[in-house]
Amino acid sequence: MKDIAVQTKNFNLWYGDFQALFDINLSIKQGLITSMIGPSGCGKSTLLRSMNRIIDRLDYVRTTGEIHILQHDIFDPKVELVQLRKQVGMVFQRPNPLPLSIRENILFGHRIHAGGKKSTKNEEDEIVEKSLKTVLLWEKTKDRLGNSATNLSLEEQQKLCIARLLPLKPTVLLMDEPCSALDPKGTEAVEELIWTLRGEYTIIMVTHNMAQARRASDECIFMLMGELMEHSPTTDMFVTPKHEKTAAYIEGRYG
Amino acid sequence: MTPKPLKNTSDTLDFAWYLDKAVEKLVFLGGISGIIFIVGIFIFVFKEGLGFIIANMDIAEFFGNPAWRPTSDEPTYGALALIAGTASVTGLAVLTAVPFSIGSAIYISEFSTGRTQEFLKILIELLAAIPSVVWGFIGLSIMNPLIIDLFNVPIGLNVLNAGVILGLMAAPIMTTIAEDALKAVPDQYREAAEALGATKWQVTFNVVLPAAKKGLMSAVLLGVGRGFGETMAVLMASGHSIHLPTSPFDSVRALTATIAAELGETAIGSEHYRALFTLGILLFIVTFFINLTADIIVRGKGDR
Numbered sequence: 001m002k003d004i005a006v007q008t009k010n011f012n013l014w015y016g017d018f019q020a021l022f023d024i025n026l027s028i029k030q031g032l033i034t035s036m037i038g039p040s041g042c043g044k045s046t047l048l049r050s051m052n053r054i055i056d057r058l059d060y061v062r063t064t065g066e067i068h069i070l071q072h073d074i075f076d077p078k079v080e081l082v083q084l085r086k087q088v089g090m091v092f093q094r095p096n097p098l099p100l101s102i103r104e105n106i107l108f109g110h111r112i113h114a115g116g117k118k119s120t121k122n123e124e125d126e127i128v129e130k131s132l133k134t135v136l137l138w139e140k141t142k143d144r145l146g147n148s149a150t151n152l153s154l155e156e157q158q159k160l161c162i163a164r165l166l167p168l169k170p171t172v173l174l175m176d177e178p179c180s181a182l183d184p185k186g187t188e189a190v191e192e193l194i195w196t197l198r199g200e201y202t203i204i205m206v207t208h209n210m211a212q213a214r215r216a217s218d219e220c221i222f223m224l225m226g227e228l229m230e231h232s233p234t235t236d237m238f239v240t241p242k243h244e245k246t247a248a249y250i251e252g253r254y255g
Numbered sequence: 256m257t258p259k260p261l262k263n264t265s266d267t268l269d270f271a272w273y274l275d276k277a278v279e280k281l282v283f284l285g286g287i288s289g290i291i292f293i294v295g296i297f298i299f300v301f302k303e304g305l306g307f308i309i310a311n312m313d314i315a316e317f318f319g320n321p322a323w324r325p326t327s328d329e330p331t332y333g334a335l336a337l338i339a340g341t342a343s344v345t346g347l348a349v350l351t352a353v354p355f356s357i358g359s360a361i362y363i364s365e366f367s368t369g370r371t372q373e374f375l376k377i378l379i380e381l382l383a384a385i386p387s388v389v390w391g392f393i394g395l396s397i398m399n400p401l402i403i404d405l406f407n408v409p410i411g412l413n414v415l416n417a418g419v420i421l422g423l424m425a426a427p428i429m430t431t432i433a434e435d436a437l438k439a440v441p442d443q444y445r446e447a448a449e450a451l452g453a454t455k456w457q458v459t460f461n462v463v464l465p466a467a468k469k470g471l472m473s474a475v476l477l478g479v480g481r482g483f484g485e486t487m488a489v490l491m492a493s494g495h496s497i498h499l500p501t502s503p504f505d506s507v508r509a510l511t512a513t514i515a516a517e518l519g520e521t522a523i524g525s526e527h528y529r530a531l532f533t534l535g536i537l538l539f540i541v542t543f544f545i546n547l548t549a550d551i552i553v554r555g556k557g558d559r
Binding site: 096168 | 368369443444446447448449450451452453454457461462465466
């Protein structure tokens with residue numbers, strides 16, 4: 001039995017008066033890739049965006065219940081957002097490198113969390129190299145680290161967005177449709193990359209792409225109308241779904 | 256078969272068609288009129304001033320001599336003191352306006368929300384609409400005694416007074432343009448930085464400000480241009496005495512104020528009259544280049 005990385009307890013969420021999530025109870029195992037599927041508006045992105053509290057950016061959001069990440073309730077007032085976001089990295093739907101150089105993008109998070117402690121240039125070089133090597137971007141970019149990150153191709157941008165999380169040594173990586181802005185080749189490359197990160201990081205990935213969920217995840221969560229319908233190993237869900245609605249969605253009868 | 260041109264072949268010549276054509280012509284006229292006016296003003300100012308430049312102007316005297324004595328028996332047309340007056344007042348105005356306007360633009364765009372934000376925006380726009388003579392009045396009746404009391408100087412109508420007044424005048428415009436520049440920074444940058452654990456200030460300072468750098472620079476430049484061309488408030492608050500300033504408490508006279516004060520008392524076509532137009536040309540050229548630079552900076556926004 002694997003350890004639990006993320007656990008929600010009776011988690012509800014409202015946008016103003018609209019309830020988007022209903023009593024979500026789930027446990028996500030450490031080191032696995034868990035994909036979240038479901039039709040548009042089912043709340044899967046909302047749930048994902050609650051896990052690093054980036055949803056707080058909207059001031060009309062209210063929540064009840066708890067989300068535990070490594071045994072801490074992240075909605076506890078004692079929790080520091082800065083620390084939470086160091087622990088829980090996020091990759092967005094559209095690659096969003098900062099309008100800085102490739103090198104600065106990688107070091108951005110590192111510097112913010114260094115707490116005024118300056119790293120030497122050597123240490124920084126090492127961090128940049130290690131992060132870029134992990135995402136297989138080092139060979140391509142090692143000679144132009146000073147170039148603007150926004151000039152990279154979308155696939156490279158998305159890899160960079162993953163790479164810049166790594167110096168913070170997060171435990172959980174949240175991915176909100178990380179491949180939906182990429183072409184098939186880019187999708188394959190990023191998927192492969194995500195697969196190599198499996199084990200070291202707990203990865204939760206929202207996806208619209210059924211085939212992607214099937215080939216690139218260990219466990220699968222199916223959501224519908226703000227409710228958790230089913231959470232089971234991917235192989236089981238796609239072969240013998242427990243729920244009628246799950247089966248219908250997977251087969252493409254709605255969505 | 257030869258292909259037929261597609262042009263208007265199937266249009267019915269009804270009312271809507273004529274209306275469309277009429278509006279098209281009208282809009283074209285509106286668009287072109289701006290250019291015609293600008294060129295017209297340009298030609299007029301140059302025509303009036305060029306005679307002086309060719310016939311009477313001594314460039315070394317104009318730019319090197321602080322004595323502007325157009326009405327003396329042996330008139331000298333040295334604009335140095337006037338240029339120095341305008342430059343010192345504008346310089347101080349920029350120093351006053353930049354911290355205020357960049358600061359409030361950051362607050363409005365990045366920190367305030369909802370109704371506070373709306374309210375502040377309206378307030379800033381309201382400030383921009385205060386007539387310059389009212390600002391001049393404030394300079395005369397409030398700032399003047401205040402400066403005399405505060406710094407124990409004999410006269411409060413000086414560079415400091417005019418600079419601060421002008422700075423407060425330019426600040427709302429700078430704020431509006433700077434805020435637009437900050438608003439133009441895509442929200443995904445802020446989201447990305449926040450998701451990496453950056454605090455609001457870190458996001459603003461490390462991501463938003465660098466991304467909006469060019470827009471902010473052009474905001475400052477446009478504010479400078481505004482200060483440079485301002486007349487009434489400067490005329491009222493600067494003391495209007497021809498003087499090379501050595502401290503902020505010296506009275507000065509600005510280029511614009513000189514034209515405003517003297518043009519009505521000169522004979523049309525006289526040397527003095529033409530000399531004032533030469534000052535106008537100088538102002539025109541400088542403001543033109545300031546605005547052009549601001550424009551080029553903004554245009555360069557895309558290609559980093």
